[in-house]
Amino acid sequence: MPDKIEHRSNVVCPRCKHVIAVGHNNAKHYVLALCVTALILLAVACSFSFISFASNGQARTINLLQTFTELYAQGYIFVSLLVFLFILLLPLLYLLSLSYIILSTRYRLGFLPVIGLGKVISHILPWSMAEVFLIGVLVALIKIISMADIFLQASFWAYVLFAPLFTHIVFIVDNHRLWRWVDDAK
Amino acid sequence: MQNKRMPQGGKACFHPDSAAAQGLLNCLVCHELVGDHEKRCPRCSTKLRARVNNSTQISFSLLLTALFLYIPANVYPIMITDMLGDRTQSTIIGGVILFLESESYFIAAVIFIASIIVPVGKMAAIAWLCYSVNRKKPIRKAELTQVYRITEFIGKWSMVDVxxxxxxxxxxxxxxxxxxxxxxxxxxxxxxxxxxxVSAHQFDTRILWDKMEDE
Structure with missing residues (x-):
């Protein structure tokens, strides 16, 4: 592994051509700023209404949380739990752990084990599905757009921004970089 | 002690280019490369193994479970629509056909890809990987790793339907x-x-490279 990777260039595996590490000159500040942005967007996405739906004089507005609380109310606890974990809790945990690790490289925070957080990040990463949820929302909208009037609300737009942002953070924070930060924070 | 972490047959079955053949182990969590005298990764204290024990068996059994679950997933309705007292139950494939009939080809294609092609393709890919590492013939091409990467990448996209x-x-x-x-x-x-x-995640790609034929 080279010590210094050129800005915005990738290091690929010589055998399988998979991207192992991504170069960035100021990754720590950049990622921390993106994390804060993503956390704010996620807070916005949770606190306003998501989508409104009107058909034959009847209207209904939902917020983001209702996408899984309604499943819970219908008795599908397993699916409801999965949706909650995949679209909200795990991305949130990822961002919080990552911010904590980055801050620990600068300040002595010390109230959480950094190595444990690094392991948490490595384990929850495949299970964060913000971008998949976004596609799911779009497909659902296309499905019902012909039979009712749909109004997209603030929370929807916040999530539309959040999902690609999250994917971008995940791309910049490759495993190599993450564990170097963990080493710095120790 | 050494042999406990080695797959059947000891050191001989590692590919000569592999880290394990050179006395090195890769931590699967933090990707640190350490000498094989270490029991746990010095950085993240994960247990180290040259190859995950029984990785194909675990993957394959999870795959079989998924395959059995896929039957009720297709037979029973995924959604029940009540419209003015009229009750319609729609299965996954029923939803695709419905959109084909109403000539919404794009949505039909999206749902068909996400809920039929991706899961079936993924299960086939894992089965193929499990088969390839267990047959006697060496693996000729490095493409299998790409099959694995694709399998791992598309895995979560079938969640779209849910x-x-x-x-x-x-x-x-x-x-x-x-x-x-x-x-x-x-x-x-x-x-x-x-x-x-989980099945794709359990599969240890390093055993693919052990069976690589020298070019």
């Missing part, structure tokens, strides 16, 4: 006029997605 149902169920609750209930297939399908993801 999310669509979750949103529709939350949104369309207009009492007697129109309402949507979840069907049992949603749970089964979510189970299939989870199991195939």
């Amino acid at each position: 999310f669509v149902v979750a949103i529709l169920v939350a949104l369309i609750q207009l009492g007697g006029l129109m309402s949507i209930q979840v069907g049992i297939a949603a749970s089964a399908f979510a189970g299939v997605v989870i199991l195939t993801m």
Whole structure:
């Protein structure tokens, strides 16, 4: 592994051509700023209404949380739990752990084990599905757009921004970089 | 002690280019490369193994479970629509056909890809990987690793269908006029997605490279 990777260039595996590490000159500040942005967007996405739906004089507005609380109310606890974990809790945990690790490289925070957080990040990463949820929302909208009037609300737009942002953070924070930060924070 | 961490046959079955043949182990969590005298990774204290024990067996058994769950996922309705007292139950494939009939080819294609092609393709890919590492013939091409990467990458995309149902169920609750209930297939399908993801994750790609033929 080279010590210094050129800005915005990738290091690929010589055998399988998979991207192992991504170069960035100021990754720590950049990622921390993106994390804060993503956390704010996620807070916005949770606190306003998501989508409104009107058909034959009847209207209904939902917020983001209702996408899984309604499943819970219908008795599908397993699916409801999965949706909650995949679209909200795990991305949130990822961002919080990552911010904590980055801050620990600068300040002595010390109230959480950094190595444990690094392991948490490595384990929850495949299970964060913000971008998949976004596609799911779009497909659902296309499905019902012909039979009712749909109004997209603030929370929807916040999530539309959040999902690609999250994917971008995940791309910049490759495993190599993450564990170097963990080493710095120790 | 050494032999406990080695797969059947000891050191001889490692590819000469591999780290294990040079007395090195790769930590699967933090990707640190350490000498094989270490029992745990010095950085993240994960247990180290040259190759994951029984990785193909575990992957394959998870795959079989997913395959069995895929049957109720397709047979039972994933969504039940109540429209003015009229009750329609729709299965996954039924939804695709419905959109084909109403000439919404794009949505039909999206749902067909996400809920049929991706899960089936993924299960086939894992089965193929498990088969390839267990047959006697060496693996000729490095393409199998790419098959694995693709399998791992597309895994979560089949969750789209479950999310669509979750949103529709939350949104369309207009009492007697129109309402949507979840069907049992949603749970089964979510189970299939989870199991195939864990199955792909359990598969140790390093055994693919052990069987690589020298070029």
